[in-house]
Each structure stands twice: as C-alpha cells, then as structure tokens.
Amino acid sequence: MNLVNLSTLIIPxxxxxxxxxxxxxxxxxxxxxxSGAKDGIEMGISIFPYLLAMIVAINVLLKSxxxxxxxVLLKPVLSCIKIPMPVIxxxxxxxxxxxxxxILMNDIYVNYGVDSFLGKLASTIxxxxxxxxxxxxxxxxxxxxKKIKYAMWVGLFADLxxxxxxxLVVSWLF
Amino acid sequence: xxxxxxxxxxxxxxxxxFLTGNIDLINKEIINxxxxxxxxxxxxxxxxxLWVGIMAIAKESGLLDKLAKMLSPLLTFLFPEIxxxxxxFGFISSNxxxxxxxxxxxxxxxxxxxxxxxxxxxxxxxxxSRSMITFLVMNTSGLSIVPTTVISLRMLHGSSNPTEVILxxxxxxxxATVFGLIMDxxxxxxxx
Numbered sequence: 013m014n015l016v017n018l019s020t021l022i023i024p025x026x027x028x029x030x031x032x033x034x035x036x037x038x039x040x041x042x043x044x045x046x047s048g049a050k051d052g053i054e055m056g057i058s059i060f061p062y063l064l065a066m067i068v069a070i071n072v073l074l075k076s077x078x079x080x081x082x083x084v085l086l087k088p089v090l091s092c093i094k095i096p097m098p099v100i101x102x103x104x105x106x107x108x109x110x111x112x113x114x115i116l117m118n119d120i121y122v123n124y125g126v127d128s129f130l131g132k133l134a135s136t137i138x139x140x141x142x143x144x145x146x147x148x149x150x151x152x153x154x155x156x157x158k159k160i161k162y163a164m165w166v167g168l169f170a171d172l173x174x175x176x177x178x179x180l181v182v183s184w185l186f
Numbered sequence: 187x188x189x190x191x192x193x194x195x196x197x198x199x200x201x202x203x204f205l206t207g208n209i210d211l212i213n214k215e216i217i218n219x220x221x222x223x224x225x226x227x228x229x230x231x232x233x234x235x236l237w238v239g240i241m242a243i244a245k246e247s248g249l250l251d252k253l254a255k256m257l258s259p260l261l262t263f264l265f266p267e268i269x270x271x272x273x274x275f276g277f278i279s280s281n282x283x284x285x286x287x288x289x290x291x292x293x294x295x296x297x298x299x300x301x302x303x304x305x306x307x308x309x310x311x312x313x314x315s316r317s318m319i320t321f322l323v324m325n326t327s328g329l330s331i332v333p334t335t336v337i338s339l340r341m342l343h344g345s346s347n348p349t350e351v352i353l354x355x356x357x358x359x360x361x362a363t364v365f366g367l368i369m370d371x372x373x374x375x376x377x378x
Contacts, residue, residue: 034247048242072199139333140358170366
C-alpha cells in the first residue's frame with residue numbers, strides 16, 4: 013500500500029470514525045450534522061468578500077507582468093548566489109498565489125522533466141510552503157482583525173526557510 | 187497592513203499595466219477575476235458546509251475534546267495564553283491533523299472555527315492576538331506529511347517515482363514550521 017492510496021482512505025475512514033463514535037455516544041448524528049451545516053453556510057458565505065477582494069488584487073498585479081519584469085532586472089544579482097534560476101519565480105509567487113505557483117511548477121515539469129533535479133526541487137518547494145498572504149487575509153478577515161502586527165513577516169519568513177531548506181535537502185538527497 | 191497590501195497590488199498593477207501598454211489585459215482581468223473568485227467560492231463553499239457539519243458531530247460526541255487532550259502537551263506549550271480545556275484547542279488540533287494528512291480543503295473550515303474561538307479570547311477585537319499569529323504561522327508554513335496535490339501532479343506528468351519527494355518535503359516543511367514558530371516566539375517576546 014503506497015502513500016497515495018493511503019491518503020484516499022483517510023477521508024472515508026475519518027468520516028466513518030466520527031459517525032460511529034457519535035452513535036456509540038448516543039448522539040442524534042443527522043440532526044447535529046444539519047445544524048452544523050447551517051452554521052457552515054453562514055461561515056462559507058461570509059468569506060466570499062475576502063476571497064473576491066484578494067483574487068481581484070492578486071490577478072491585477074499578475075496580469076501587469078510587473079513581477080516577471082522585476083525578475084529580469086534581478087537576474088544578474090540572483091545568478092551570483094547559488095540558487096537554481098528556474099525556481100525563483102515559483103519561490104516569489106508561492107506566498108501570493110497558489111494557482112500561479114502550480115502553473116510555474118507545471119512549466120518546470122514540462123521544460124526540465126518531472127524527475128530532473130529542478131522537477132524534484134519544484135515539487136519540494138510546492139509541498140513545503142503555503143499561500144501565506146491568502147491564508148492571512150482569509151483567516152484574519154473572517155474574524156474582523158484589522159491590525160495583523162508581525163503575522164505577515166513571520167509567515168513570509170517561514171516560507172523563505174521552506175525554500176532554502178528545499179534547496180539544501182534536495183541537493184543533499186539527490 | 188492588509189489594507190496597504192491590497193491597495194498596493196491594485197494601484198501598482200493598474201499603473202504598471204497602463205505604462206507598459208497592457209491596460210487592455212488589466213481591464214479584462216478585473217471583470218474576469220470576479221468570476222474566478224466565484225468559481226473558487228463554488229468549489230470551497232460546499233466543502234466548508236460539509237466539514238462544518240461533520241465537525242459538529244465530532245464536537246457534540248466529545249471526539250474533538252479527546253483529540254485536543256491527546257495533543258494538549260504540545261498545544262499548551264505553543265499557546266501559553268489559551269486557558270486549559272478551552273474549546274479552541276479542539277479546533278486547532280483538528281486543523282493540524284487535516285493539514286498533516288494533506289486534506290487541504292478540510293483545513294479551511296477547521297481553521298476558521300479555530301480563529302473564531304481565538305477571537306472570543308482576544309482582548310482587542312481589531313488586533314491580532316499572539317495565539318492567532320502562532321496558529322497562522324503553523325498554517326502558512328504548510329506542515330504536511332502527505333502532499334497529495336504534488337504527488338498527483340507528478341503522477342500526471344509520468345514521473346517514474348512520484349512519491350520520492352515525500353521525504354524532502356517532510357524535512358523542508360518541518361524546518362519551515364520549526365523556524366517559523368521559533369521566530370514567532372522571539373518576535374512575540376520582543377514586541378510585548
């Protein structure tokens with residue numbers, strides 16, 4: 013049994029476990045599910061404005077191509093440090109937009125091969141970091157936090173550590 | 187902060203697009219991305235409703251508290267400001283578990299529930315509490331041992347060994363989480 017098969021088992025198993033345990037505790041599972049789901053509708057709808065606001069702003073920034081142009085300018089500086097060039101756009105996009113990072117990773121798979129060093133490195137960066145800005149806006153927006161203090165800096169720092177660790181670990185293992 | 191980032195993205199995007207003659211693209215994008223946001227919403231909305239319903243069962247039966255008790259040594263260390271046996275521990279632990287197993291879609295409803303209960307403890311309602319920031323750092327560092335999306339994409343591209351990146355991912359994500367949390371501790375101490 014490999015890990016992929018294992019992960020398809022987790023959700024059914026989890027749901028079964030929750031329902032069986034609740035029946036054992038004599039809970040009216042259906043009624044509780046319905047009242048919980050009603051709560052979920054309110055929660056789901058209330059996140060839409062934050063989702064919309066962030067997606068519009070991120071896409072406007074991406075479509076202006078300012079990030080690509082900025083990277084071209086940075087190229088001479090970045091090539092001095094020993095960072096594999098093709099993954100730099102990915103590392104920069106990762107905290108901002110999950111879907112465009114996936115597109116960039118796809119490009120690396122197509123251009124360099126999924127089992128190449130760069131392919132493995134891109135996979136590792138993708139798997140070890142997350143869309144920090146998106147998570148921050150959604151979670152803080154949802155509960156009405158306006159002053160997020162140092163949250164973004166620490167979140168971005170964790171992403172940076174993730175990228176550096178990916179480069180080190182992949183170079184070391186493969 | 188979010189205020190400034192949002193304005194910065196929009197103003198810079200529109201201005202730069204205008205200066206480089208791409209204003210046409212920007213014009214289309216503003217309308218299109220509203221539709222993109224709706225598509226994304228329609229994907230996650232039913233999943234949120236479903237998981238909040240399932241979670242209600244787990245909470246009612248006491249399973250969520252059980253989970254929180256299991257993880258409590260770790261949680262009380264990471265979140266010293268949350269009172270013992272507070273309900274937010276249950277939501278935080280379930281969020282950690284689904285993230286670790288790579289069930290990203292379920293992580294959002296659990297995470298939002300956790301934020302809501304952390305907000306109840308928060309003294310200044312418009313300012314992020316220390317516990318909230320710690321919780322978000324755990325989420326943004328992408329802690330996971332089953333990176334489902336990456337593995338399925340590698341399979342799609344015909345990788346000879348799609349799962350060989352699991353070990354490097356576990357190592358890198360652990361480093362990101364550990365260093366993120368250490369940084370969070372240090373900054374929290376300084377800024378107090």
